[in-house]
Amino acid sequence: MENATAYFVNKGADNGPADQDIEELLSHVSRIPDVFRANVYSGDGTILWSSDVEMIGKSYPENEELAAAMRGLLDPELNVIDRGAKDEHVGFPDGVTSFIEYYIPIRTRDGLSVVGAVEVYKAPGALLQSIQRVRTYAWLGALAAGAALFGGLAVVVTYASRVLVRQEARTVETERLAVVGEMASAVAHGLRNPLASIRSCAELTLDDDIPDSSRATLNDITDQVDRLEGWIRSFLIRSRRDPGSLSDQAQIDQVIARCFDGFQPQLTRRSIAVVVTPGTGSPMVLGRAAELEQVLNTILSNAIEAMEDDGILGITWTNRLDGTLEVQVTDTGPGVPADMTHRVFEPFETGKAAGLGVGLALGRRIAERMGGSLDLANGALQGAVVTLRLPAMI
Structure with a gap:
């Protein structure tokens, strides 16, 4: 761009204003930030111009990088070279312990031949600081990514651990209920013949001439035997893993x-009042x-066992917006002890002296099989509140 061919061919001889322009350009190059020396070499390796005037006129024949530049080669890789590796590495400013050195070949205007080269020495402080900043940011980014990854893994592991704990508890509960189911199946199957005998005896007695009170x-x-037979049949069907x-x-x-018909004698004997509050929607449920x-x-x-005589037993059913039908049973008993609230649905856990601890556990399992749920809590004032939710017929 500066038409510098004559400057290099004539080895810096005075060629008028054009040479002054070139030297002004080279002086500008030497004042670029972090550049502390710039040398201009002729084609034979003689220094024509330098920001360090003591270098002008000297030559250093054993300079492989300069020789490569004279062949038109430009290595884009910048190498940090220690002081004293070459004869020309003298007279550097104080504080410069390492530097970057690179050569730029200068071609003729037609680009066919190389007439000289420009050598630039640059202090790598700013570059190294930039590299250090990049490394710092890279480390910070890596630490942030590692922290995010660790946090994500911690969340996954914590969630998986909780799932495993729940699954383990569920497995234990299933095994315990399986034992209950096997025992209940054997008992239920064994009860069918005695119940059939009791019903037959009752029917035969009805044919005799007996008082009306005895007939009732x-x-x-017979009604209660039929009811028990229905329960047993339903239980044995479930034992065959038929979900319906x-x-x-x-x-x-x-x-x-x-x-309530089944419990009526017991309710009457203990003077327990029953309050039924029906819902306004459809009473049909799936199950x-x-x-x-x-x-x-x-x-x-x-609920009846928990109450004293003259208690109140309440039951309501309502249709919910989520497509379920909710049945709530309340009583006026003492409620559930605090230590039993979360254990009443576990098999063989009971707060009653003569209880087995399987009724509510099996009840919740049946509710879940039907797509619903069964929960128990203490009432706001007294007694317990049992909530049964079932899928409603739409």
Whole structure:
């Protein structure tokens, strides 16, 4: 751009204003930040101009980088060279312990030949600081990424650990319920023949000439035997791992009425009042009526046992916006002890002296099989509140 061919060919001889322009350009190059020396070499290796005037006119024949530049080579890789590696590495400013040295070949205007070279010495302080900043940012980025990865892994591990704990507890509960199921299946199967005999005896006695009061008692015996037979049949069907069909449905108000009919003698004897609050929506739920009756019988039995005489037993059912039907059973008993609140649904855990601790556990399992849930909590003032949620018929 500066038409410098004559300057290099004539080895710095005075060629008028053009040479002054070139030297002004070279002086400008030498004042670029971090550049502390600039040398201009002719084609034979003689220094024509230098920012250090003591270097002008000297030559250093054993200079492989300069020889490569004279052949038109420009190595883009910058190397940090220690002081004293070459004869020309003298007279550097104080404080310069290492530097970057590179050669730029100067070609003729047509680009066919090399007429000289420019050598630049640059202090690497700013470069090294930039590299250090890049390294610092890289380390900080790596630490941040590592922290984020560690945090993510910690969350995953914590969640997985909690899932494993829940699964382990569920497995233990399943194993315990499996033992209960096997025992109950054997007991249920063994009860069918005695129940059939009791029913036969009651029917035969009904054919005799007996008082009306006795006839009513015998009719009640046959009804209760039929009811027990239905429970046993439903239980044995579940034992064959038959979860039932989605078409199974029950009418909750009718199931509640049958349950209270079964407990009526006990309720009358203990003067326990029953308050039933029906809902306004559809009473139809998905599930087997016999299984639902078994769950409600367990809940009602526990509530009646927990209350003193002259207590109040309440039951309500309502349709919820989430597509479930909620049944709540309340009593006026003492409630559930604090240490038993989270254990009442575990198999063989009971707060009653003569209890087995399997009723509520099986009740929750049946509710979950039907796609619902069963929960228990203490009431705001007294007694316990049992909440049964079931999928409603839409």
